[in-house]
Amino acid sequence: MSDNPYDVLGVKSSASADEIKKAYRKIAKESHPDLHPGDAAAEARFKAAAAAFDLLKDAEQKARFDRGEIDASGQERPRQRSYYRDFAEEPGNPYRQRPPYEGFGDEEDIFAEFLRQQQGRQRGDGFGGRSFDARGADAHYALEVPFIEAATGGSMRITLPGGSDLEVRIPKGVSDGQTLRLKGKGGPGQGGGAGGDAYVTLSVGAHPVFSRVDDDIEMTLPITIDEAVLGAKVEVPTIDGPVKVTIPKGATTGQTLRLRGRGIVAKGRAAGDQRIALKIVMPKTVDDDLARFMEEWRKTHGYDPRKGVTA
Amino acid sequence: MSEATVFLTEEETLAAVGRLDRALLTRFLRIEVIRPADSGGHMVYRRVDIARLELLCDLCDDFDLNDDALGIVMGLVDQLHGTRSDLVALMRALGEESDEVRARVTKRIGR
Numbered sequence: 001m002s003d004n005p006y007d008v009l010g011v012k013s014s015a016s017a018d019e020i021k022k023a024y025r026k027i028a029k030e031s032h033p034d035l036h037p038g039d040a041a042a043e044a045r046f047k048a049a050a051a052a053f054d055l056l057k058d059a060e061q062k063a064r065f066d067r068g069e070i071d072a073s074g075q076e077r078p079r080q081r082s083y084y085r086d087f088a089e090e091p092g093n094p095y096r097q098r099p100p101y102e103g104f105g106d107e108e109d110i111f112a113e114f115l116r117q118q119q120g121r122q123r124g125d126g127f128g129g130r131s132f133d134a135r136g137a138d139a140h141y142a143l144e145v146p147f148i149e150a151a152t153g154g155s156m157r158i159t160l161p162g163g164s165d166l167e168v169r170i171p172k173g174v175s176d177g178q179t180l181r182l183k184g185k186g187g188p189g190q191g192g193g194a195g196g197d198a199y200v201t202l203s204v205g206a207h208p209v210f211s212r213v214d215d216d217i218e219m220t221l222p223i224t225i226d227e228a229v230l231g232a233k234v235e236v237p238t239i240d241g242p243v244k245v246t247i248p249k250g251a252t253t254g255q256t257l258r259l260r261g262r263g264i265v266a267k268g269r270a271a272g273d274q275r276i277a278l279k280i281v282m283p284k285t286v287d288d289d290l291a292r293f294m295e296e297w298r299k300t301h302g303y304d305p306r307k308g309v310t311a
Numbered sequence: 312m313s314e315a316t317v318f319l320t321e322e323e324t325l326a327a328v329g330r331l332d333r334a335l336l337t338r339f340l341r342i343e344v345i346r347p348a349d350s351g352g353h354m355v356y357r358r359v360d361i362a363r364l365e366l367l368c369d370l371c372d373d374f375d376l377n378d379d380a381l382g383i384v385m386g387l388v389d390q391l392h393g394t395r396s397d398l399v400a401l402m403r404a405l406g407e408e409s410d411e412v413r414a415r416v417t418k419r420i421g422r
Contacts, residue, residue: 089396090359096393140346143350
């Protein structure tokens with residue numbers, strides 16, 4: 001497809017601002033990715049049209065393009081944006097709605113719905129004479145979770161506007177930005193209606209020592225020069241408490257030790273590892289003994305770690 | 312964490328969504344198409360809110376939808392995505408069934 005914005009929108013270069021807007025609206029209506037999820041061609045069409053419209057809707061920019069001062073992509077900044085669609089189908093999407101199943105009891109489960117329909121058909125009361133039930137309103141909370149609790153799971157409390165508490169069970173290995181849904185913990189329902197749900201979006205805090213890559217925990221472990229030369233057994237923190245780790249003889253900075261299965265062990269996923277990057281740290285002061293030893297040592301044991309380190 | 316901040320303040324939200332101004336955000340909150348999360352008494356915006364605000368700006372800027380229309384469209388969009396998500400769950404469950412079960416379901420759907 002041509003990247004000429006007029007071609008993209010299907011208008012003549014003499015088109016008025018109104019015609020351009022109309023053409024863009026038509027394409028947006030037919031292909032906005034949030035309104036047509038799962039249609040890649042529509043998405044490409046929309047993005048091209050949005051870029052073209054961005055360029056042409058501004059009279060000054062349009063004039064510059066017409067004069068050839070800027071090209072179709074050169075001057076216009078690509079739109080860095082997120083699409084609702086990418087969040088909308090997540091099970092934790094707090095805006096998720098499923099009205100067609102409401103009032104049947106368990107609004108969560110499409111399979112429960114399936115069974116209820118079967119039952120209804122057998123009893124012959126497809127619609128049922130329901131009295132007025134209104135489901136409670138959903139509540140939305142944001143919760144900062146410390147790194148360790150997010151990794152190993154735990155329990156936290158949210159203080160509600162009314163002063164009461166809401167207990168939130170944090171499953172092992174929750175990730176930053178994940179939303180938990182607490183069924184029935186939102187506003188109370190009316191009549192026989194169920195309570196609304198509470199949606200709790202989590203922000204996972206940083207840790208001074210650990211960082212997380214998926215289910216692996218990474219850390220840097222400082223070691224002394226004697227530990228590096230002679231090897232050692234040292235205590236290393238993990239998310240589940242300290243463990244003894246063997247530093248191999250001749251360890252070097254940047255070398256990584258792996259503690260299998262000591263990362264995040266989340267339900268339904270393979271256990272992560274803890275990766276320990278070693279870092280040799282010099283003593284605070286180089287004393288005479290050390291200096292003297294090194295002077296002697298290098299006379300007969302010189303080595304070149306910079307072989308191949310060239311520009 | 313290396314990812315973008317999970318929770319944005321109102322100011323940060325206004326900065327993050329280029330086309331959004333305070334008046335428009337106030338309007339979205341009033342008609343309840345955006346419901347920020349309560350973080351210990353103050354309101355914060357999540358990634359899903361940012362993405363949703365982009366869509367709302369599209370709907371307002373590009374289509375001049377009024378409050379009622381905006382509420383209806385967003386309700387339908389949320390129903391559509393909820394239904395798709397259920398459908399995906401169902402297809403995944405079916406995918407794990409035996410060939411025989413899948414063949415039988417396929418036959419029934421095509422009635």
